[in-house]
Amino acid sequence: MIEAAGNRLSKPVGSTRSPPAFAVVDWGTTSFRLWLMDSVGTVLGERRSDEGMTKARNSGFQTILETHLCALGAPDDLPVMICGMAGARQGWIEARYIDTPAHLEEIIANAVTVPGLERDIRILPGLAQRDPANPDVIRGEETQLLGTPGLHRATGACCLPGTHSKWVSVEAGTIRRFSTFMTGELFAALSGATILRHALAQKDMSQENSPAFKRALISAHNEPTVFSHSLFTIRARSLLFESTPDDAAAFLSGLLIGMEMAGARDYVSGGSQPVTLIASGRLARLYALAFRTLAIAFTTIDAETAVRDGLRKAAGAIWNRTESETTI
Amino acid sequence: MIEAAGNRLSKPVGSTRSPPAFAVVDWGTTSFRLWLMDSVGTVLGERRSDEGMTKARNSGFQTILETHLCALGAPDDLPVMICGMAGARQGWIEARYIDTPAHLEEIIANAVTVPGLERDIRILPGLAQRDPANPDVIRGEETQLLGTPGLHRATGACCLPGTHSKWVSVEAGTIRRFSTFMTGELFAALSGATILRHALAQKDMSQENSPAFKRALISAHNEPTVFSHSLFTIRARSLLFESTPDDAAAFLSGLLIGMEMAGARDYVSGGSQPVTLIASGRLARLYALAFRTLAIAFTTIDAETAVRDGLRKAAGAIWNRTESETTI
Numbered sequence: 185m186i187e188a189a190g191n192r193l194s195k196p197v198g199s200t201r202s203p204p205a206f207a208v209v210d211w212g213t214t215s216f217r218l219w220l221m222d223s224v225g226t227v228l229g230e231r232r233s234d235e236g237m238t239k240a241r242n243s244g245f246q247t248i249l250e251t252h253l254c255a256l257g258a259p260d261d262l263p264v265m266i267c268g269m270a271g272a273r274q275g276w277i278e279a280r281y282i283d284t285p286a287h288l289e290e291i292i293a294n295a296v297t298v299p300g301l302e303r304d305i306r307i308l309p310g311l312a313q314r315d316p317a318n319p320d321v322i323r324g325e326e327t328q329l330l331g332t333p334g335l336h337r338a339t340g341a342c343c344l345p346g347t348h349s350k351w352v353s354v355e356a357g358t359i360r361r362f363s364t365f366m367t368g369e370l371f372a373a374l375s376g377a378t379i380l381r382h383a384l385a386q387k388d389m390s391q392e393n394s395p396a397f398k399r400a401l402i403s404a405h406n407e408p409t410v411f412s413h414s415l416f417t418i419r420a421r422s423l424l425f426e427s428t429p430d431d432a433a434a435f436l437s438g439l440l441i442g443m444e445m446a447g448a449r450d451y452v453s454g455g456s457q458p459v460t461l462i463a464s465g466r467l468a469r470l471y472a473l474a475f476r477t478l479a480i481a482f483t484t485i486d487a488e489t490a491v492r493d494g495l496r497k498a499a500g501a502i503w504n505r506t507e508s509e510t511t512i
Numbered sequence: 513m514i515e516a517a518g519n520r521l522s523k524p525v526g527s528t529r530s531p532p533a534f535a536v537v538d539w540g541t542t543s544f545r546l547w548l549m550d551s552v553g554t555v556l557g558e559r560r561s562d563e564g565m566t567k568a569r570n571s572g573f574q575t576i577l578e579t580h581l582c583a584l585g586a587p588d589d590l591p592v593m594i595c596g597m598a599g600a601r602q603g604w605i606e607a608r609y610i611d612t613p614a615h616l617e618e619i620i621a622n623a624v625t626v627p628g629l630e631r632d633i634r635i636l637p638g639l640a641q642r643d644p645a646n647p648d649v650i651r652g653e654e655t656q657l658l659g660t661p662g663l664h665r666a667t668g669a670c671c672l673p674g675t676h677s678k679w680v681s682v683e684a685g686t687i688r689r690f691s692t693f694m695t696g697e698l699f700a701a702l703s704g705a706t707i708l709r710h711a712l713a714q715k716d717m718s719q720e721n722s723p724a725f726k727r728a729l730i731s732a733h734n735e736p737t738v739f740s741h742s743l744f745t746i747r748a749r750s751l752l753f754e755s756t757p758d759d760a761a762a763f764l765s766g767l768l769i770g771m772e773m774a775g776a777r778d779y780v781s782g783g784s785q786p787v788t789l790i791a792s793g794r795l796a797r798l799y800a801l802a803f804r805t806l807a808i809a810f811t812t813i814d815a816e817t818a819v820r821d822g823l824r825k826a827a828g829a830i831w832n833r834t835e836s837e838t839t840i
Contacts, residue, residue, distance in 0.1 A: 313748070
């Protein structure tokens, strides 16, 4: 009996349950998400934990994976498709970066097999931009792109916000170039490890309802040059005008996202279609508000659905090409 | 007998020693520096420690000060002039900010007396820029400006690099406006609390001899918009091109100073005279290289001499106007 942790994603009670065909795993630095799927990609079960790469390096990648598979009653020979930091040099097995420009299909073609195991386990590679003047790397987000509908036809930009936000230029299924912005990590470092901590209430980017967010966003977008000074105005505003900690956090979020949008200007202007925002929850709302405020056309794709669909496509292409929708 | 910790600054052995007329203290967040002076400002003794405001809040400002005065054999009635964070709201006694525009003389006129003590102890105020669109504060650097020669005549910009770099526009002795850039603190937060720590060797801004410093400086100065992306190239360069930790630190120093110089552009262009760089040691060398690289004319004033002279001027003006050079 398979226990479905994500019941809302399971088939309706009473329907005939298909057997699992594979498991897929999004294995990040600090998070682990696993889905059990049937041959057409229906989710049969789900597991989530904080056993990301950092913890897995201590407790063992295989141990963690098998524990979660066992909890869902997965067969011993069920194949597993993985993306994310498990494939980093300091991860389980290195899935070496493929170089840009790269077609989305190349991600699947370059999956590496974890050697020496009974179970067939593959890890998808990240992407490298080996331009000495503008080097960059992606690991994990490429699978979200793989699972985003329409990218094999589209010419345009994708925005994948997060700790390290990624902007990606895609042309008819080929990733041309990308840029990483340290937006989320800058928020954490500035609010935790600088004098701004006295002015801020919290350590999450948010407060999309505050006018301070929009004000800072527009200011940083239009005048990114004074960024490092604008940061200090958060401290000064707290001392001189007794701004609230919530407003200070909203202002910092706005500044950082405004800086990102300013830096990504040529991605926005280079696309013939609206920007595809690939995000979930709070970040999706925050970036949607930023796009609307800056009058940038966009459509939203749920990031979790995208990574699951990307993993499903890769698994389907490798293990049951004839049964699933493997067209990218 | 007075023990002079800073012997190089004392009068030559054998000369007739003047009695001390006052002590002056630069009391920052994490540092304490005290000089004993005679009536014309000759340094008779010196003390330095890490007992800045942060430590003094626990062990007591008066205790720390008296311990250092005692170690130099200072008389019980010797007056003391202080600048810096000892005058902050969370310091010893608040020396409230004076508002810009402010003449340098107003700093002296607004010194506050620590109440309830036998000894006459004064603390100089900081400056506040109460512009809601561009609020800012200074505390400590105003005394360096007070001690910088020629500012009562000059129209120009001063650059005071540090944890929080200050750029100040001065017109004939009046501080018109100023901007704080979080350059030094950004370096510390980025190199200590983000993924960049893996790429960096150290936690001090430096490596002025590295070509990476100049390259990053020019890049950030000319294209500040992509700052948050440029930061991540440090990580990517380390992964893809195996850049050295020293080069990574030099690149980060260059990026941050380049951002500061880009943000301070209107200070540079607004002055009719070279920028006055008020700095010491490693920071002075680093900023001098930055100015030369960006072809910005500048002159250098030693920051420690400036703060000591600023304190001396204030002390002379208040306690022995007739004997010392109190003209600002």
